[in-house]
Amino acid sequence: MRKEKKIMVTVAVVTVLVLIVAGIVIAANHKSPTRDKQSAKPSSTEIVGKNDTDEEDANQGNETREPEPTQGEILKEEPQQEELDESQAVTMKTTTNVNFRKEPNTNCEIIRVIPRGTELQKYAEENGWAKVKCGEEIGYVSAEYLVDPSVELSQPPSTSAKVEAIPGQHRDANSAVVVIDPGHQRQGDSTKEPNGPGSSTMKARVSGGTTGVATGVPEYVLNLDISLKLKTELENRGYTVYLTRTSHDVNISNMERAQYATSVGADIAVRIHANGASGSSVNGAETLAPSANNPYVSHLAAASQSLGRCILDAYCTATGFQKRGVITSDTMTGINWSEVPVTIIELGFMSNAAEDRAMQDVAMQNNMVQGIANGIDVYFGF
Secondary structure: OHHHHHHHHHHHHHHHHHHHHHHHHHHHHHHOOOOOOOOOOOOHHHHOOOOOOOHHHHHOOOOOOOOOOOHHHHHHOOOOOOOOOHHHOEEEEEOOOEEEEOOOOOOOOEEEEEOOOOEEEEEEEEOOEEEEEEOOEEEEEEHHHEEOOOOOOOOOOOOOOOOOOOOOOOOOOOOOEEEEEEOOOOOOEEEEEEOOOOOOOEEEEEOOOOEOOOOOOEHHHHHHHHHHHHHHHHHHOOOEEEEOOOOOOOOOOHHHHHHHHHHOOOOEEEEEEEEOOOOOOOOOEEEEEOOOOOOOOHHHHHHHHHHHHHHHHHHHHHHOOOEEEEEEOOOOHHHHOOOOOEEEEEEEEOOOHHHHHHOOOHHHHHHHHHHHHHHHHHHHOO
């Protein structure tokens, strides 16, 4: 009996000790949570956002914390304006029409063309490129075309014969160099040349073009007639102008025409063409320019499209022709080999009898020339 009583006392003592130890463990766990502030995994209410559930659910249990922006919200934020040290600014003046670029290299996008004589703020210069601010825009121009504002610019070449100024249009002489390419020639040349620098795609060097259905005039004749008149008009306005051809009996490929523009220091190249279609009712004018995805001259896309738009708008205003728009094309050899902003203007459809006759009318040709020249003025800011 005494032995059984001793066993019962022992069991009671052990039970008490077990309960004491369990209490200590529970107390310790209550004071030391399993996650701290640094390693805690957010709860579902902490990571939920408007893209995960509706707005009401997103605000429950997290009223004081502003949710992190989603990727879409980040993309919608306005880019911050670059801050410049105004104490470093130096006023300079452009000596000619210069390309205003996003980056300090000739392979980047041209923002626009800054006219000759424009004053701007220069902040830095490196490797021949000046970082400048023109208006509210920041970009780069070639430093060799900047001088102190006190320097007098020499007068560009011009002729004494001046056309009557259109009201509201600036006609001061300027030094921009324009290359006009009268499309095609009397005899085409089917010999192949690369479609662009390094291209394995080969295309015919040049074709003879289309022919007017009503007048029988070949396209190459119309193109040169308009180009010669345009050269005179642009020179009267103060431009320096070169033609890729002045006669029909030549053999100049599309690649060579683009390379010629580079060789004479052209600021722009304007290629003069006329259109043709299988349907006789198709009519109107359009311009062509490279796209932003052009494998050869994507860096010229924005400026070329701007040039095409300026010319087309003014041309259709002057002629009354339907405006078909600026068409992007990456298959034109004469565009793909260009090193300056370039556009093709399709004057109208020679396959449309009425438009074919109109383009041979002397008065209409004068309007056509005025329209193209006015568009070039707009492009350069004159």
